[in-house]
Amino acid sequence: MANIKPSVPKGTRDFSPSEMVKRNYIFQTISTVFRKYGYQEIQTPSMENLSTLTGKYGEEGDKLIFKILNSGDFWSDADKKKQKTPDFDYSSKSLLPIISEKALRYDLTVPFARYVVMHQNEISFPFKRFQIQPVWRADRPQKGRYREFYQCDADVVGSESLLNEAEFVLIYKEALSLLGLKDFTIKINNRKILSGIAEIIGKPKLIVDMTVAIDKLDKIGIDGVTKELIERGFSPEDIEKLKPVILLQGSTLEKLEQLKAVLSSSETGLKGISEIESILGYLKGLTKLSAEGMSSFLELDITLARGLNYYTGAIFEVKTNEVAMGSIGGGGRYDDLTGMFGLKGLTGAGISFGADRIYDVLEELNLFPESTSETTKLLITNFDTEAEMYALPIIQALREQNIAAELYPAAAKLKKQLSYADGKSIPYVVLIGSDEMQTGELTLKDMQAGTQEKISLEALIQKFKN
C-alpha cells in the first residue's frame, strides 16, 4: 500500500474535540428551545432515492446533488441498455439514471416532506418537527462554504395558525439570547405584500424580477436598484410608484399604515399586512411588548425576499449586529409543502439556524462558556507502579461521583504529564508521590493559576462534585 499523505475530500472537515464540544453546545441550546416550543426531533436517512430529490431544487440544484454509484457491476447495466438500444448515446446525462439510483440529501426540507407523506397515518397533525443533520452539496468550496454541513431546521406542517410564526420569532430570540448574543435583528416580511406591490404597479408577472432587485437595496443603494429595475423591464413610472414602498421609513406600525394606504387596492397585499398584524398581536399577547417594544429585535423589512419561489406567506431572516456576517437564520411559510409527493393541502412554516455561522460569531465574540473547553476535570499523575496502584481506588472514587477523571496510563516524567493535561485543557492535576502516599494527603495543582495545595480525597471529591 502506498503511503500517501492522507487528506479529506475538498470542502469537508474534521471536527476536533474542542470544536465538537462547542458545536454540541450550539446544537443542544437550539434543540432545548425547539423542544420547549413542542418541536420533536426526527432523523431521515443520509441517502434518498434519486427520484425523491430530482426536480425539487431547479436545474442548477440538481447538478449539485451528490449521486451514489449503484453497488455491484454498474457498468454491465449500462452495457445491457446499449445492447437493447443500439442508438443509445453514452453521456453523463443518459448514463446517470442507469448507474445511480440514490443520492445524498441536499437539504432537510424535501426529506421532511417525503417523511410526512410516508408516515401521514402515524402523525398527529399539526406536526412540529426539528431536525439537525448534515446535508451535502457539490458546490465549489470557498471560505465558509462547505460540501458537507449541518442544517438545523424546525418546521410545522398542517397548521395555518400565525401563532406558529409568532413562536418562531420567540424561538429565534430565546435561542440566540441563550447563546449569548445581545444585539440581533429578526427581519420579517410577507410574500403577499410583495405580490401586492407588483400588482399595484401593474407588473404582477415581474414579481421575481422586482424582488431580486429590491432585495439588493442594502448592497447597491436606491440608484443601483433603480438601474436594475429598468434593466429588468420596469418603466420610470413603475419605479416612481415603487420608491415610497422600498424606502419606507418609521416604526413598524407606521410602516404598516403607509403600506395599507399604498396597497389599498390589492386584496393580496392587504392580506399580507393583516398577517403581519396578527403575528404582532400574538407576540404582544405572549410577551406583553408593544410593536415599539419589540423593535429592538424585530423589524419589518419590505425588501426581504429570500427564496421567493418557495415562500407564500411570512418570510424571516436573522442577522447579528455585533459582527459582520451574512444571515444566521431564515425561514418562512410555504403552502403545499407535500404536494410534490402527492399529498395536497398541507401548509407548512419553518425556520433554520445557520450553525456554522453562529459558531464563527460566538468564536469572534468570545461567547463560548469556559466549560465548553474542558472535558476531563482531573488528571492523576503516574510516576511508578506503586503510585499507579495507589491511584486506582482514588480514580474509581472520583468516577463514582461522576467526576470525569483520568489516570495517566503509564509512568512518565511530570513535564510530559502536565503537557498532556495542558493539551487536553484538563484544569486540575492530582500529584501522587511518596509524600502523598505516606500522608494520604494528595497534591492538587491548579493548571490555570499554577498553584498547588494539599487536599484529602474527601475534600477533593467535595470540591469537584458540585
Add this chain to the structure above:
Amino acid sequence: MANIKPSVPKGTRDFSPSEMVKRNYIFQTISTVFRKYGYQEIQTPSMENLSTLTGKYGEEGDKLIFKILNSGDFWSDADKKKQKTPDFDYSSKSLLPIISEKALRYDLTVPFARYVVMHQNEISFPFKRFQIQPVWRADRPQKGRYREFYQCDADVVGSESLLNEAEFVLIYKEALSLLGLKDFTIKINNRKILSGIAEIIGKPKLIVDMTVAIDKLDKIGIDGVTKELIERGFSPEDIEKLKPVILLQGSTLEKLEQLKAVLSSSETGLKGISEIESILGYLKGLTKLSAEGMSSFLELDITLARGLNYYTGAIFEVKTNEVAMGSIGGGGRYDDLTGMFGLKGLTGAGISFGADRIYDVLEELNLFPESTSETTKLLITNFDTEAEMYALPIIQALREQNIAAELYPAAAKLKKQLSYADGKSIPYVVLIGSDEMQTGELTLKDMQAGTQEKISLEALIQKFKN
C-alpha cells in the same frame, strides 16, 4: 412531476420522534460514560477519499463501500481516457477510478486512523477519542442489518498500558448498567494466547483456521469443531492437544493456571496470559473485586476470536444474558493502527457499542425510562379567540420556567385536541373555557389517569418546574 409514492432506499430508515428520544437516550448515556473516562468526541466527514478507504477492508469489504459519482460531467473524463488509451476496456472496475474519487465511510476506525495521522501535531498522546456517527455498507439488507447505521466507538491510540483495557471493561459495565441491563457478560481473550495455542500444536500458520473453527464451539459443539478442524488440515493428534484448551473449565484463575501449564513452552502464549493477569490486576485495584467477584460480568473465553486479523492483544465481546441477541459490543487492541497511513509504531485499543441491538434489547425488556416517551409536558387547549388570547401569557409563563408547553394553534373540538396530546404522548392538558377565564383557576387533565383538577397558574408552574 409524477406523484410516485415516496419511499426510502432499501436498508435505510427514518427515525420518528419517539425513536429519536430513545436513541438519544442510549447515545447520551454511553457518551457520558466515555467522557467520564477521559474520552473526547470527534467527528469526521461522511465522505472520505476513495484512496483512504480502498484496501482496508479486504476485497469483499471494498465491494461494500458506497462510492460517490464525481460531480459534473463524469462521462467526459471516461471518454478522454478512452481517447488517450484506445485499448482501454470499459468495465465497472476500469471506470470506477475515473468516475468516482470519493466514498461514504465504511466504519469509524479507518477515518480515525486517517484523523490521527493528519492531526498528529495537534494531538496530545495518548489520544482518547470517541465517535458516534453513521456508517454505510452496501450489504444485502435483512432483519437487523441496515445499509446506514450508527457506530459508537471509543479508542485510545499511543498508549500500551493495559489500564486502558481494564477501563474498557468498566466502561462497558457502567454504561450497560446505567441503561438498566442487569445480566451481561463481558468476554475477554487475547490474540497472543490463540497464537500460543497454534504454536504449541505445531501449526502456527493455521492460526486463522484454528480460531475460525473453535470460535464456533457455542454453535456446533466439540464434534462439529473437531470435524471442521480436520477439514482445515489439523491431525487427530493436533486436536487431542487442542481439546483440553478449548474445553477449559473452572474459574478465571483456574483457567489461567491450566493455560500456563499448557502454554509453558510458548513465550507468546505466556505473554498473552500475563496481559490478562495485568488487566485483572488493574480491575482489582479499581473495583476491589477479586477475579471471582468479577465473574458475574467478566469471563475469560479462550474460543473468542472476533476479527482476528485485526487484533493483536486483548479481544472483547459483550453479550446480554436477558434476551437472545448477538453481541452488543466488542473490541480489542490492534498494534500499528496508523501504519496504513505511514505513521508507524502507534498502538491502539478500542471498543464499540452495538447501538441498534442495544435499542432492541431495551425495548424488549421495557427498560426505556418513562420520560423518554414524553416530549411536551403540557398542552393548552384552544376553543376560541378569547381563550387563545387568554392562554398566551400562560404559555409564556410556563416556558419562562423552562416547561415544554404548547398551545393548540387553532380553535378545535376538545376531542381533536386531546387526540393530538395523546398522539404526541403529552401527559397533561390544561383546559381553558369560560369558567376558567372567569375564576382564573385552570383545569388540569391528567391524560394517563383521566382525572381533572382545578389549579392556579402559580401551582401549575410549581408542579411542573421540578
